[in-house]
Structures are given as structure tokens and as C-alpha cells.
Amino acid sequence: MTRRLSRWWPCCVIVVWSWLPGVVATACAADDNAGLLSRVPSGALGAAEISDLKSALQQIKTSELLQNIMASDPYRAFAKSSQYQQIQTGRNFVEAFLGMNLWDAGQKLLGHRLALAFYANPDASQPDALGILKVSDSQTLDAFRKRIEPFLSEIAAKDDPEAEAAIRVYSVNNQAFVAFHDDWVAGSNNRKLLDRTLKLLVAAQPAADVLTATPGYQAMLRHMGADHFVQAFVNLRLVRKAYAFSIPRKLDNPLSSLLFGGIVELAATSEYLGMSADHDKHGFRLRWGLAGGPSTVPDAHRAFFSDPKSAGTATLPELDGLIGGLALHRDFARWYRAREHLVEPGLLPEFDKFETALGNFLPGRDIGEDVLPLLGSQVALIAAPQTYAHLDGRPGVQLPGFGLIVELQDPQVGGDVFSLFFQTLMAILNIEAGQQGRQPWIVTSESYNGAQIAFARYLKRPVGERLPIVFNFTPSCTRIGKQFVICTSRDLCRKLVDHLQKPASDRPRVNRNFAFELRGATLVTALAANREMLTAELLKGGKTLPQANSDLQYIFDLIRRIEHVRLSTHVRPQAFQLELEGRWR
Numbered sequence: 001m002t003r004r005l006s007r008w009w010p011c012c013v014i015v016v017w018s019w020l021p022g023v024v025a026t027a028c029a030a031d032d033n034a035g036l037l038s039r040v041p042s043g044a045l046g047a048a049e050i051s052d053l054k055s056a057l058q059q060i061k062t063s064e065l066l067q068n069i070m071a072s073d074p075y076r077a078f079a080k081s082s083q084y085q086q087i088q089t090g091r092n093f094v095e096a097f098l099g100m101n102l103w104d105a106g107q108k109l110l111g112h113r114l115a116l117a118f119y120a121n122p123d124a125s126q127p128d129a130l131g132i133l134k135v136s137d138s139q140t141l142d143a144f145r146k147r148i149e150p151f152l153s154e155i156a157a158k159d160d161p162e163a164e165a166a167i168r169v170y171s172v173n174n175q176a177f178v179a180f181h182d183d184w185v186a187g188s189n190n191r192k193l194l195d196r197t198l199k200l201l202v203a204a205q206p207a208a209d210v211l212t213a214t215p216g217y218q219a220m221l222r223h224m225g226a227d228h229f230v231q232a233f234v235n236l237r238l239v240r241k242a243y244a245f246s247i248p249r250k251l252d253n254p255l256s257s258l259l260f261g262g263i264v265e266l267a268a269t270s271e272y273l274g275m276s277a278d279h280d281k282h283g284f285r286l287r288w289g290l291a292g293g294p295s296t297v298p299d300a301h302r303a304f305f306s307d308p309k310s311a312g313t314a315t316l317p318e319l320d321g322l323i324g325g326l327a328l329h330r331d332f333a334r335w336y337r338a339r340e341h342l343v344e345p346g347l348l349p350e351f352d353k354f355e356t357a358l359g360n361f362l363p364g365r366d367i368g369e370d371v372l373p374l375l376g377s378q379v380a381l382i383a384a385p386q387t388y389a390h391l392d393g394r395p396g397v398q399l400p401g402f403g404l405i406v407e408l409q410d411p412q413v414g415g416d417v418f419s420l421f422f423q424t425l426m427a428i429l430n431i432e433a434g435q436q437g438r439q440p441w442i443v444t445s446e447s448y449n450g451a452q453i454a455f456a457r458y459l460k461r462p463v464g465e466r467l468p469i470v471f472n473f474t475p476s477c478t479r480i481g482k483q484f485v486i487c488t489s490r491d492l493c494r495k496l497v498d499h500l501q502k503p504a505s506d507r508p509r510v511n512r513n514f515a516f517e518l519r520g521a522t523l524v525t526a527l528a529a530n531r532e533m534l535t536a537e538l539l540k541g542g543k544t545l546p547q548a549n550s551d552l553q554y555i556f557d558l559i560r561r562i563e564h565v566r567l568s569t570h571v572r573p574q575a576f577q578l579e580l581e582g583r584w585r
Helices: 002-019 054-061 062-068 074-079 082-098 102-109 138-151 191-200 213-223 238-244 255-267 301-306 332-337 345-360 367-374 411-435 490-500 519-526 532-540 545-560
Strands: 044-051 113-117 128-135 153-155 167-170 176-180 184-188 230-234 273-280 283-291 326-331 375-384 390-396 402-409 442-448 451-458 463-467 475-480 483-487 513-516 562-571 575-585
Touching: 044 238, 074 545, 082 102, 102 138, 102 301, 113 545, 138 167, 138 176, 138 184, 176 191, 184 191, 213 273, 213 283, 213 575, 238 483, 255 283, 255 301, 255 332, 255 345, 255 575, 301 332, 332 367, 332 375, 345 367, 367 375, 367 411, 402 411, 402 490, 411 442, 411 451, 411 475, 411 483, 451 463, 451 490, 475 490, 483 490, 519 532, 519 545, 519 562, 532 545, 545 562
Parallel strands: 390 463
Antiparallel strands: 044 113, 044 230, 113 128, 128 184, 153 167, 167 176, 176 184, 230 273, 273 283, 283 575, 326 375, 326 513, 375 402, 402 483, 442 451, 451 475, 475 483, 513 562, 562 575
């Protein structure tokens, strides 16, 4: 196990470095507008580049969010702690050494272009690292060099002395080597690697043997584009070869297989892992990409992918107060039939147990032959506010309503089967309610906006202000065309009927194979409904009442600033991408 984990760490390091904007990173070009990686030697296991960090630092420094954080009670309390004092002592030392504050140092030294690259070393267990920084202020770099020069040993630049006359090369205990030019600095633990890089840096034109000219990097650019705030690249083919590791094609968890099996299969064969990050004053977008798609994986894994030309998942219903939800595209019947090829053999008996358990709800029906083929490929789960008109009071914990929307291949037969499932489930829950001394539900139905809604209600309306959590629920279900809807709230079921009865939008939309979304303002409303419970939990943790109220308000204010956060995957003709997007107010 230890050996297996040790083989993964080079990729992990590369990806982590691609996220750290304070890192000294890969190569700079003679042309200020050229990408740094166009001067990095080929053969890198991976590399990352950050450009225009100066504007990002300025945006953070002047942001209203930073000012609000520094004015908050939690921050003021932290500012009185010994940890904060230690941080300030370290900051004062660094600023005294640099002769400027950290904001100015970051903008002048790190504000132009940064990158980092790793190369396999057959004589060492760890890869060689290469870093190059191009600064926006050459005078600050020269001053920095003079400050650290007493700790370095200057050595002669090799090979072309005329071309490299302006380069000053230093050694750090003969274990690391650093080269300074007018407006850039490069470093590596491998002198030969550094010398290769220096030749590329001073060359008038980019050479052919650079990272950006390799097929894997070119494929990433075609699929993910260029000119990002952060661009990172991992050569998976070289990493697999250098560290002799393989990604398991069969997973040890059925849910993981259903959700991530296709991604794992692509990662096992893709020639690259790409990453990009972009930002503006209203939000950010992170993307990861792999080469390949439905046409490049074995048939057993194609249940994971939607048609790249289609929208993929359904669009989440735009209901008033929508808190969030997820939408998924899968060929469930195909995945179930191929389970022997997708999960480890030891898990197959668990499927048999699952079929037996499901037989209690749908007697006489085989899940693989009779149930899953009734499902379409689109499933959505949403959360939205609910009312408590069925109660004289409130539950102690107030949950939003949840709604599951399932596409049906055969609306009539599928609707009947899932209605049977709903009725059987209600009967089992009523038996449980009797055992726990609660009043059971009565299952009845109503006609609403052209739909027949089956729902559970209480014979006698429950009374109380801190009722058990089960009193959040009035389960209901209905079928609208090809969509079968199951909700925890009758009110939410009605809202979904109203939404699904409207004509579907014919506006084209980018493919999404999976989508998960949360909205800050409505999430805060749901949390605030349980403020008393949350406050009690903080008091149990040792907070005073004023501290608990202040901390909760601070958290609510931060979440309220978030417009939405969305995690989604996208199927392209020759690539697969995962995207994390956040927008704030």
C-alpha cells in the first residue's frame, strides 16, 4: 500500500502546486506576451503556469470581502491569539528582509508570470523540480538578489558565455542552483536541467523541444484553450511509465462506480490531465480535463456518458426559493448489466442482497430486467422551501422539501411500477410509526393542474413547537408525461407539477453529464430557520451566547454573498471535463 501511494504523489504535487499562487514556477519567454511554458524543456511529468498574479493580488487587497473578514468578531478574536502574534512576527521579519510589505513584494516579484515543472529522475525516487519566475519590477528582483547573495555561492554559467553573460548562476550547498537575469530568475535541483532551461530562456525564438510542442500538451490546448490565469498540465503517459502505477479498472464501491467509474476509466488511459483557473471580480471558474470520451472507452463504461451533442442532464427546475440540487445522466440499466466488469468480484453478492431487499417493495419483479429498463437516463434531486400547513406548530429541526424527478422510458408502465413502490413504502413506514407510537399516514390523492398527486396526510393534525423531525414530511408522488416525481412535501410536489406542465425550453445548452448547484441566499434562509438549534450546538462547544450569535451571523453573511456554486461535468467529442464555478454578489 505504501509503495502504491508513493507512486501517486508526483501527480498530487503537481496539481497542488498549480493551485498555489505564491509559488515560484516554470519558464519565462523573451516575449512578455508569450506563455512561460513555451520555454520549458520537453519531457516534464507535469507543469503549471500562473500569469498576471498582480491583478489578482490587487483584487484581493481591495475586495470588500477581505475588509468584512478583517472587521468581523472572529477575526478580531484571532488577532488577539498567540498564533496571530507568531504570524505577525514572521511577517515583520520577512518584510524587514525584503525592505517592503508583503503586498508590494507579491505584486513586484510574483506579479507577472510564474510556473513550476517536474521531471523524472531515474537515479532518485523523487522527481527533479524546475522553477522560473518572471517579475514585473527588475529593480526589485536585483535588490532581492543582493539581499540573498551572501547565502549563495556564485558559479560560472556553462556553455555559451556570450549569450549568458547577463546571467548570474549560484549554488546552494551544491544541492540547488539558481540563475538570475534582469527580469527573471530560474532554479532547479538539477544543474543539467537548469542549463537546458537557460538556453531556451535566452533563445530568440522558442525551440522545438519544449513542453508546449508535445502532443499531449497540444491536445490539452485544443480541448481546454489557452490564456488562463492558471494553466496546469500532467503528462499521465509519462507519469504511468516513470512510476509504474496503474489505476484500478474495477472499483470497490458500487456507488463510486456509478458516479465516477467513467472518469476513472478515462484517467487510466488519458494522455494528459489538464487544469485551468480563471477569475474576475464576480467569481471564479476551475476546470479539469482528460482526453477521451464515449468512443474511447470499453462498452461497459459507456453507461457513464451522455451524447456530447446533447444537453445531457435535465436543467434544474427554477422554483421560487430553490436552495440547490443535482442532476445526473446515466444509463442505469446498462450499468447494472455490466456490473461484473465495473466492480470488484467480492461486491457482486451485495447486488443479490440489494435485489432481495427491493423485492419487499416490488414483489415478483427483477431489478435488472423489469425495473431499471423502465428508467430514462435523466435524474434530478432538488431542495426548496416547504410550508407547514399540515401542522399546528413546527418541527424542532426544519428541513427543506426534497424532490426526486426520474425520467421514464415507458411512462405508463414505469408510472405504475413506481406508484406501487410508493404505496408499499408508505405501508412499511406506517408499520414503523405504529411501533414508535406515532400516528400513521393516510394515503390519499388529489387532482392538481392536470396531474393526479398521491400524498400522505395525518388523520389528526400534529400540534407542537418542537415536533420530531419526521413531521417535516408529507410524502407525495405523481407522473407528468415522462417524468415521475417523488417529494417529501406535498407543497413542493405541486410546485413541480406547475413547473413540469410548462413547455420545455428549446434554447440550446452546453452538455452537462452531472451538475450540482447551491445558492447562497436561499441556503441561508434554510439555515436561519434552525438558528435556535445551531446556537445551542455552539453553546455546547463552549461559546457564550453573544459569541454564538456573532459567529452565526458572520457565517450567514458570508454564505449570503455567494450567488451560486456549481460543480458539473461535461462530455466533449474527444475530451471529458469537470468544472467548479462560483459567483458572488
